[in-house]
Amino acid sequence: MKILILTGSPRKNGNSNTLADEFAKGAKEAGHEVVRFDAAFKKVHPCIACDHCGMDGPCVFDDDFEFVRKHIVDADCVVFASPMYYFGLSAQLKLVIDRFYAINGKIHRPKKAVLLMTYANTAASEAVPIKSHYDVLLKYLGWKDAGRVIAPGVWPVGAIKETRYPKDVYNLGKSI
Numbered sequence: 001m002k003i004l005i006l007t008g009s010p011r012k013n014g015n016s017n018t019l020a021d022e023f024a025k026g027a028k029e030a031g032h033e034v035v036r037f038d039a040a041f042k043k044v045h046p047c048i049a050c051d052h053c054g055m056d057g058p059c060v061f062d063d064d065f066e067f068v069r070k071h072i073v074d075a076d077c078v079v080f081a082s083p084m085y086y087f088g089l090s091a092q093l094k095l096v097i098d099r100f101y102a103i104n105g106k107i108h109r110p111k112k113a114v115l116l117m118t119y120a121n122t123a124a125s126e127a128v129p130i131k132s133h134y135d136v137l138l139k140y141l142g143w144k145d146a147g148r149v150i151a152p153g154v155w156p157v158g159a160i161k162e163t164r165y166p167k168d169v170y171n172l173g174k175s176i
Helices: 015-029 065-072 091-107 124-141 165-175
Strands: 002-007 033-038 077-083 112-118 144-151
Touching: 002 015, 002 065, 002 091, 015 033, 015 077, 015 112, 015 144, 015 165, 033 065, 065 091, 077 091, 091 124, 112 124, 112 165, 124 144, 144 165
Parallel strands: 002 033, 002 077, 077 112, 112 144
Antiparallel strands: none
């Protein structure tokens, strides 16, 4: 299986990046091909709705999104890994998702998807906006949820390491 991991954390050793690392480790051990795009460390211009791409062609921007374009079409599974920032996905990951517009016609085919999310608070209700966005995105694209790991109460860098979530994500990657 070809797996594309899209991360949104601007902290290299942040909690959601740690989850992405563990997922990749498990998936690679299971024999899957894994590529990763760390959006916070790449140049991705926001979509400006110019419609130059016609939802299925070249974008007016020549930036690092081309890596995503190259790998997402053939991916069998797309993993979204992000911290919650003000009750939504990180802006860095959202930029990438918005640019899906330029490849819309090519990515509407059956795929699996995974959500890896971290957030500082512990109220489950605060995770609802991201889970809802993920659900609507998958429904629109015709993709199937293959698993979610939602990790509350992890704000300081490294806090995730003191929880069960890295092991849960590793096992998810290994079993996908």
